[in-house]
Amino acid sequence: MSQGSAAPTFEMTVDLNVLDHLGINLYSNIAAVLTEAVANAWDADAETVSIKVSASNDRIEIEDDGIGMSVEDLNAKYLRVGYRRRDEDTEHGRKTAKGRAVMGRKGLGKLSLFSIANVIEVQSSKDGQAHGFRMSVDGIHRAVSRKESYHPEPLAGSAVVVTRGTKIVLSDIKRQRLGKGMVALRKRLARRFSIIGEASGFKIEIDGVPITAADRGDLPKVQFLWTFEGNEPEASTISHVLERESLPARFEAWDSTWRVSGWLGTARKPKDLDDDEAGNLNGIVVFARGRLFHENVLDRLNDGRLYTKYLTGQIEADFLDADDQPDIATSDRQRVQEDDERYVQLIAFLRSSLNQIEKKWNEWRRKHEVEQAKATSPALKDWLDSLGAGYRKSAETLIAKLSALPVDEEEDRKLLYRHGVLAFERMKLRGSTEELAASIDSLDKLLKLLADRDALEASLYRDIVKSRLEAIDKFTGLVDEDAKEKVLQQYLFDHLWLLDPSWERASGSELMEKRLTEEGIIVDDLTEKEKLGRVDIKYRTTAGKHIVVELKKAGRRMALHELEQQGRLYVDKLKKILAAQNESSPNIEVVFVLGKPVEDEMTNPDRVKYAMASVSPGSRIVHYDTLIHGAQASYSEYLERSKKFDKLEKIVSGI
Structure with a gap:
């Protein structure tokens, strides 16, 4: 220019x-x-x-x-x-x-x-x-x-x-x-x-x-209600509400003019919030100066927890539209500029409020849904009432969560209850019922956890029936010592729970047995076995223990010093093998299975106890008859469990 x-x-x-x-x-x-x-x-x-x-x-x-x-x-x-x-x-x-x-x-x-x-x-x-x-x-x-x-x-x-x-x-x-x-x-x-x-x-x-407030259609759908301090809905509009609580209306650090009003609530079922005419009510409407300011702030919270699927409400936050502050509404006045500090503070406040709501929702949900489920299904009530206090709370949480899953048909919900009861009983055997109740927050997770009913029933019976009945049926048919020995030799080493319940999952080791054979502990030659009085030895490991089980011929009477000498030999040889594998202080037990008692067992039990301790801590003598009686006791226990399962089946069928 x-x-x-x-x-x-x-x-x-x-x-x-x-x-x-x-x-x-x-x-x-x-x-x-x-x-x-x-x-x-x-x-x-x-x-x-x-x-x-x-x-x-x-x-x-x-x-x-x-x-x-x-x-x-x-x-x-x-x-x-x-x-x-x-x-x-x-x-x-x-x-x-x-x-x-x-x-x-x-x-x-x-x-x-x-x-x-x-x-x-x-x-x-x-x-x-x-x-x-x-x-x-x-x-x-x-x-x-x-x-x-x-x-x-x-x-x-x-x-x-x-x-x-x-x-x-x-x-x-x-x-x-x-x-x-x-x-x-x-x-x-x-x-x-x-x-x-x-x-x-x-x-x-x-x-x-x-037009009236009732035309909004949201408050009549609410089962549990939270109102912000200073809000008091008309009694006639909330007479159907089962539980109610007041929430703070502001953060303490806020400007004194900042506060919210209104209410938040949860419906009994997600589908209760579906409304073809009003639109989906599963959201939180924000008003400022009496008119819509944000159509659904719940979307902005990005809270995927289960309770949000049941949430509805409307809040008023006039500070979002203060005269002396910039206008943060979008041109269509249905959303806001999300980086504004007022909006950021509102989101933080709502997150805090919703955390309080979730805690109460879980508590109230368990209380009321369990009562509802018990009222609609006497069989389910009988099951819950039959549980001990230690299990009942987890079971109630499970039923409440199952009732909260978005299932449209009541028959489908009853099917969930049936699966839930079976799963709970299975988890009770494993001691993990709380894990089951805590893991259910979606239908997909539940289906993965429960699979189908046949699989659950098979799971319930497999551990007790398959592994025990075969052995127990054999024991009940024993009539003489030879039969006892033959059956025990066949099954004892595969069913160590007959010797000790804690050995149920004991595992074998072919490599270790080979080493023991090389050391002369396990004898494969039948003639040599006959000289030793028909000895059968097996090796197992379980829970950090090394177990040597020696099965003697049922009719042979053994002296205590023979057992003590043999046991020490087994322990010394096994320690040598394990030392070569860098295990310097192994926990070894030797178990002798005899048909006839050692004389000292009747005349000097303390000597027997000392002799077995000198072999290794935990070593002991057991007898065929004791194992048979134990098997019979296990059979009786199984019968009692079967009765419980029969009762459970009736409960499940009745839900």
């Missing part, structure tokens, strides 16, 4: 094309559009706003009894896109003449009407003077193409019928955006305002019938 020349002039203009983005294409449903018209009526100090939809759905009238607008108001405020009332109206920009907190802020809401209608008539009366005009999408587009300002068409005097407030008539309706009818519209508008009712002096009517 040469010295002395004039500075260039710059000018920013806004094309009418902006209406396509801020109005015609900004909103997608009739409830969101009418929210703007209702909010304008509130800001005009109206007591009633009436909405009428023609039977053919081709005409919508919105009329209020507010203060109305003059021609100057219509031009300077209504037709001026972006008029910021709170900043520009020094007298009633933030508080109306009636003292209402003004809802409008951006000056864009009136454009939303173009989202559902191609033609809009506006009539308004103020100070006894009524005026009106007609706008059309086609007219605006023609002005855009000619790069001209748009001038709405004035209505003839005879066409202006309003005598008080403002009347808006929408025609040439875009039918695809009308939604699911008037019942749905009533519910959706009810969920967009918290100032409906006598307390606020504001009424919204659809086709002459007032």
Whole structure:
């Protein structure tokens, strides 16, 4: 730029094309559009706003009894896109003449009407003077193409019928955006305002019938209720609520003017929150200044815990829309700028509140769902009542969680109960019932855990039946010593639980047996065995122990010193083998299985005890008859368990 020349002039203009983005294409449903018209009526100090939809759905009238607008108001405020009332109206920009907190802020809401209608008539009366005009999408587009300002068409005097407030008539309706009818519209508008009712002096009517808080449809679905301090719902609206608790309304560190109001609640079943007309009620609506500010803040919390599937509620947080703070609402006023500190604080507060809710929900859920389940299934009640106190709480938690899973049909839920009972009994044998109850937070996890009923039943019986009945059946048929010896030789080494219940899962080691054979402890030669009195020796390991079991011929009488000498030999040889494997202090037990008692067992038991201890700690003598009696005792115990399983089967079948 040469010295002395004039500075260039710059000018920013806004094309009418902006209406396509801020109005015609900004909103997608009739409830969101009418929210703007209702909010304008509130800001005009109206007591009633009436909405009428023609039977053919081709005409919508919105009329209020507010203060109305003059021609100057219509031009300077209504037709001026972006008029910021709170900043520009020094007298009633933030508080109306009636003292209402003004809802409008951006000056864009009136454009939303173009989202559902191609033609809009506006009539308004103020100070006894009524005026009106007609706008059309086609007219605006023609002005855009000619790069001209748009001038709405004035209505003839005879066409202006309003005598008080403002009347808006929408025609040439875009039918695809009308939604699911008037019942749905009533519910959706009810969920967009918290100032409906006598307390606020504001009424919204659809086709002459007032909208009420009950039209929201959420509170009647609530089983458990949490209200923020200072909120007291009408008793008649919460008479169905089973449990209720109060929550703090603010963080202590917050500004003194910051607080929330409203309530949160949980339904009994997730499907209770499904509503084709009102939309899914599984969410938390946020209001500010009495109107919708965020459609569902629950989505923003990213909380995947089970209880959130049952959650609904509505809270008011006026500090999100403070006059002296930046506007954080998006253009369609249904979401917010999420990095604003006020919103960040609200999210943190809600997370804290929901943590408290989850704890109570689990407690209340277990209490009431268990009672409900017991009432609907006497067999399930019998099972729960039969459990000891140590198991009952885990079982109740299990039943409560099963009842909380999203299952539509009651028969399917009963099937879950059946599987749950079988699984619990299985886990009870393993001592892990709490793990079972704690692991169920989704249907997928449950199905993976439980598999199918046949697998569960097989699991219940396998450990006791398969491993024991074969051996026990053999024992019950024994009639002489040879049979006893033959059967014991065949089964004893594979069923060490007959010797010691703690050896149930003892494992063998072919390599170690080979080493013991090389050391001369285990004898394969039958002739040599005969010289030794028909000795059979097996080696096992279990729970850190090395076990040498010597089975003597049933008819042979042994002397104590023979057993002591043989036992020490076994221990010395085994220690040598294990030392070569870097195990310097092995735990070794030697068990002698005899048919006839050692003389000292009757005359000097202390000597027997000392002799076995000198072999190695834990070494001992057992007898065939003792094993048979033990097997019979095990058989009796199994019969008792079978009776319990039979009873369990009856319970499961009866659920």
